[in-house]
Amino acid sequence: MQKTVLSGNEAFARAAYEAGVQVASAYPGTPSTEILENIHQYERIDASWAPNEKVALEVGIGACMGGARALVTMKHVGVNVAADPLFTLSYTGVRGGLVLVAADDPEMHSSQNEQDSRHYARAAKVPMFDPADSQEALDFTRLAFAASEEFDTPIMMRSTTRISHSKSVVTLGEPVEVLPATGLTRDAKKFVMLPGNARIRHPFVEDRLERMAEWACDQSFNRIETGQGEIGIITAGVAYQYAREVFPDADILKLGLVHPLPKRLIREFAARYQTLYVIEELDPVIEEQVRAMGIDVVGKERVPICGELTPGRLRKAFDLPMETPLAGEEGLPPRPPNMCPGCPHRGVFHALNRLKAFVTGDIGCYTLGFMPPLSAMDTCICMGASIGNATGLSKVLEAEDQQKVVAVIGDSTFLHTGVNGLMDMVYNQSPATVIILDNSTTGMTGRQDNPSTGYTLSGEKTYQVDLEALCRSLGVTSVRTVDPYQMDETRQTIREEMARPETSVVITRRPCVLIKHDVLENKPPLFVDAEKCTACKACLKLGCPAIEWEPGEGESKGYAKVDRMLCTGCGICEQVCKFGAFGVCS
Amino acid sequence: MMNDKVTNILMAGVGGQGTLLASEILSEVLMQAGYDVKKAEVHGMAQRGGSVVSHVRFGKKVYSAIIPEGDADVLFGFELLETYRYLPLVSPRGTVVVNNLRIAPPSVALGQEAYPQDIPAKLRGQIDDVRVVDGLQLAEKAGNPRTVNTVLLGTLSNLLEPAEEQWLAAIKALVPEKFLQVNLDAFKLGRMVK
Known part of the structure; x- marks a missing residue:
């Protein structure tokens, strides 16, 4: 079989292909995004971006x-959005196999919290695999499709940043040649979850979990690695x-x-050891269940609950000897994104800062508007929250403070879950202002298309949401678009729109x-x-990476300079300079 | 014969510098040479001009993709400050390959903090083997300033077992035809820095 180096995300995509997946849907979210971007290469899979994770799962x-x-992928917080269909899908079960990849982000490399998706598997009573490298991401996902159909259940795959974005050597499998037959099959008792039907499905779900727990005892994905027998x-x-x-040298039960x-x-x-450790990242999910079985273990009293694990953090947790590190220098200038x-x-x-707006923020590149020197964001909770937060605040x-409240949200985030917030804002007559930062892409996750860009995941032209018309149709009377x-x-x-005593929308389009x-x-x-530079430093307040301050010596006060390699010529520095010191290179 | 020792290469740079392609080529070469290879990096928010780190580990069998703290054999830096920042993660017996390039972080660009002076000397104060590469100069000599990452790979290649032909083969496999020749030239120029 062919060997290659794959990231976890590439392996999830490959597994979908090998397993004969026909439909894949997702909303981009770090660290899960590249799964769908990679699936796109397999022609027999219909892969698409959905406006949000709930729609993707549906x-x-x-x-x-x-x-x-079908394969559905999302980041950990995306599961919050998709939780509604997920919990009932657990009751209906499946016809074709369905796998949901939830990618957690311990350490919050690119997230607002570090929730542990394993709680969802337990709460929704859905089985969950937890692969340890790209090979297992491939093997377990392929297996998950078969198990999904065998046990009539959706299956979750848990990934983390270090699985999704780490590469390791993988032996590929053979893709199935014949895809499952598709068509309309009526089975209302299974798929219409009215109380009468759901009451019949619930005992099935409980029984399914018991059967799978017993089945899992004899499967190779749960294995014991024998060491020297002292530590378990x-x-x-x-x-x-x-x-x-x-x-x-430890004996390990790897689940x-x-x-x-x-x-x-x-x-x-557990019966073999005096001392049994449970080593898991984030919450004590395994630990608490093992304790509930009456087995004493050492877990989170040593292993950190916050942040990701590393070999070093684990050594420290167990007081194992460590090499004395080289002395680094304290207080180096940080380099935030x-x-x-x-x-x-x-x-x-820059404008919001000068207008002293109270800005309810949202999730995207523009959350960096929080950083100095722009310093123009006051809240950020989750996808779409900016608008509801602004309504509630107002x-x-x-009245005087109401005028200061401005919600900012990107085009993709607005269509994800912001639309509902705006509907509420208009319906319940909040006077706040909403700015839709329309940059025609889903930027932070690596520039994916969305329903307002006019392109699909495969780069083909498609229908395009008219944001102005959408806002007007919700009842917003003042919708203005600026460059x-x-x-x-x-x-x-x-x-002007902040001063307006009713809901208004400004679309900044570029x-x-x-x-x-x-x-x-x-x-x-x-x-x-x-x-011409008077050293007023007004341009530095833009926080543009292409503008650098050159400190002066002696009589000179210093001056600003532009890095030609970085500058895109956008010209906003030229507009904030009152002394005409900026010019265009010829 | 391959022993059980895992070799660790820590790559440090600034988001957007093209560390990704370099780590891809590196992993490909090492896999073709018969090693087990793992590589860890972070995408997303950190890409936006922030500090970025990749971990590459290879050997007979690699478990963790993350290098244990203080265990990096090579610190492979694309920018001076970012290289210096991660010095505590390097083994005292390690080697540093660093691009002689300074990119001002925001606080320096705003004139609030100073960029640390003489980083190569500071590195040499703690590590015996520090190789400073004029990446941009060599890349321009190769014919394209965007091939700095390949120049740096060339210098790094002197520290690793695979032969020059194996490196060139990996570059051929991963670099688009249009940019292939300039990258091959860049690699060779970098390999001359010892």
Whole structure:
């Protein structure tokens, strides 16, 4: 069989192909995004971006009702959005196999919380695999489709950043040649979850979990690795790799299926040791269940509950000797992420800062508007929250403060779950202002298309949501569109709409500088005439990575300079300079 | 014969510098040479001009994709400050290959903090083998300033077992035809830095 190096996400995609998946749907979310981007290469799979995770799962369920195998992927917080269909899908079960990949982000490399998706598997009574590397991502996912059909259940795959975005050597399998037959099959008792039918399905779900727990005791994905017999460790997922590295001589029960747990196997294993450790990332999900079986274990009293595990953190947790590290220098200048040079969001946040707006924020590149020197974001909770938050805030403010409340949300996030918030804002007559930062892409996750961009996942042209018409149809009477590169017009428009005592929408429209479609005009970079620069530093308040301060020596106060390699020529620095010091390179 | 020792390469740079392609080529070469290889990196928010780190580990059998703290054999840096930042993760017996490039982080660009002076000397104060590469200069000599990452790979290749032909084969496999020759030239120029 062919060997290759694959990331976990590439392996999930490959598994879908090998398993004969016909439909894949997702909303982008780090670290899960690349699964669908990779599935796109397999022609027999219909892969598409949905406006949100709930829709993605519902599309997957539909395909599965039609007899096809379906894959649905999302980041951990996406499961919150998709939880509604998930919990009832657990009752209906499947026709074609359905697998949901939930990618957790321990350490919050690119997320707002580090919730542990294993709780969802337990709460929704859905089995869950927890692969430890790309090979297992491939093997377990393929197996999950078969088990989904055998046990009549959706199956969750848990990934984490270190599974999704790590590469390791994988032996590929053979793709199935014949895809399942699809078509309409009426089975109302199974798929119409009215109380009468659901009451029949619930005992089935409980029985299914018991059968799977027993089945899992004898499957190779739950295995015991025998060491020197002194220490016993129960572990799963990526934590297994760290446990293996730090305790090379330990006996390890490595769980591939983390829900339901193989109780008989755990009892047999636990009986051999005086001391039993449970090593798992994030919450004590395995630990608490093992304790509930009456087995004493050492777990979260040593292993950190917050952040991701690393071999070093594990060594420290167990007081194992560590090499003395080289001395680093304290207080090095940090390098946080920043909006790109030429980012169309920059001027909007500069304006919001100057207008002293109270900004309810949302999830996207523009959340970086929080960072100094723009410093123009006051809240950020979850996808779509900005608008509801603004409505709620306005309800408890005096008229003068109500005017300061501005919700900012990107085009993709607005269509994800912001539309509902705006519907409520208009319906319940909140006076807040909403800015839709329309950069024609889903930027933060790597520039994916969405229903307002006019392109599909495969890059084909499609229908395009008319954001202005959508807002008007919800009842917003004042919808204005501006080019955020025009600083004065943008600020003036926002100021007027903030003053308006009813819901209003400003759409700032300008494509992302990294956009995939060829719509950008190439502009020459700018330069600073050091003679004209008065060292007022107004341009530095833009926080553009292409502008750097050159400190002065002696009499000189210093001056700003532009990095030609980085500058996109957007020209907003030229507009904030009152002294005409910026010019365009010829 | 391959022993059981796992070799660890920690890559550090600034989002957008093209560390990804370099780590792809590196992993490909090592896999073709018969090693078990693992590589860990973070996408998403960190890409936006922030500090980025990749871990590459290879040997007979690799478990964790993340390098244990203080255990990096090679610190492979694309920018001076980012290389210096991760020094505590390197083994005292390790080697540093660093691009002689300074990119100002926001606080320096705003004139609020100073960029640390003389980073190569500071590195040499703690590590014996520090190789400073004028990546941009060599990339321009190769014919394209965007081939800095391949130049740096060339210098790194001197520290690793695979032969030059194996590296060139991996570059051929992963670099688009249009940019192939300039990347092959860039690699060879980098390999001359020892």
